[in-house]
Amino acid sequence: MQSTSQTGSTSRSHATAQPEQGQCGASGVLDAASAVATKVRLAAGAGEAFADWQSALVRAASEAPGFASLELIATYAGSAEWQIVQRFDTAEALRRWQATEERARLLETLGHLAEPGGQALVDEAAPDFHAASFVTEIVTTTVDPGKEAAFRAWAEAMQAQQARFPGYMGTLVQAPVPARRPSWTTLVRFAMPEQLDAWLASEERARLLASADPAMSTWKSRRMDNAFAGWFPETEDRASPPAWKQTALVLLVLFPVVMLEIRFLSPHLAGLNLAVATFIGNAISVSLVSWPLMAIAIRCLNWWLRPAPARRRRVELLGAATMAALYGLEILAFTLLW
DSSP states (O other): OOOOOTTOOOOOOBOOSOOOOSOOTTTSOOOGGGEEEEEEEBOTTOHHHHHHHHHHHHHHHHHSTTEEEEEEEESSTTOSEEEEEEEESSHHHHHHHHTOHHHHHHHHHHHHHBOTTOOOOOEEEOOSOOOOSOEEEEEEEEEOTTOHHHHHHHHHHHHHHHTTSTTEEEEEEEOOBTTTBOSEEEEEEESSHHHHHHHHTOHHHHHHHHHSOTTTEEEEEEEEOOTTGGGSOOOSSOOOOOHHHHHHHHHHHHHHHHHHIIIIIHHHHTTSOHHHHHHHHHHHHHHHIIIIIHHHHHHHHHHHHSOOGGGHHHHHHHHHHHHHHHHHHHHHHHHHHO
């Protein structure tokens, strides 16, 4: 589901904060019993029909009393395995949704799309939060009073189209919570930035945006690229480094911290419960990597992380050689230490 209007405003920014999830009602927290997950493995060739099924599910669930959020999750890009997480304000609201004829009809249709001989469609405990490696566009939409039905119908068409695009990984839809989160929040996930960009720039999406009622809603969007974006913010003249460079630098910094903990810290924690000892080690690792090690590494290797366009090819080769040499030195040093 995605919303827009011709009067809406768009802004792009990199974000590391996770979207609100499991938050609803006066207490602000959903009970675990108010969410379920349905897993399915699609039959070959069922992708097109599943895209239409997703849009119908999003609309039906969002119209149900007590709806909090719906999340469609692909195991990986192009995967036949999907997880459908349905969250409601209360366990009773969830039970009412599970008992509806509309949901039963949708599950029956999904059963026809599932792989023959596969596992039966059953409700399972929902995960607290799904995290994976993909690029996400976050869309927040304020819908004018009385326009909710028109918004859902239009958003259903948007969902059906985006689910057909290459690299589509799933959608999270969260209902408004008055006084806390007054807008609809939609996360649209793709495997690669260029695949998300292809959808955002597509003719199909442009036609849907043009068809939206300007009086229905206003919207804004921003991009949440990856888990390390907070360390590598965009600047006015330089984009964030690609995800593989960010990951490579985190590995360079994290590896020696973990090795030193194994060598010097683990013997002192051997008498503790495994969970407690692991927590202490992870807490120290995360703290050291977050500050000051990543800041030092970024400052020292920024020439490679964000090369100037005029010298990009030479810098990329030199940077790759530098990273390989640093990895080799770390491995050699700890091999000798042991």
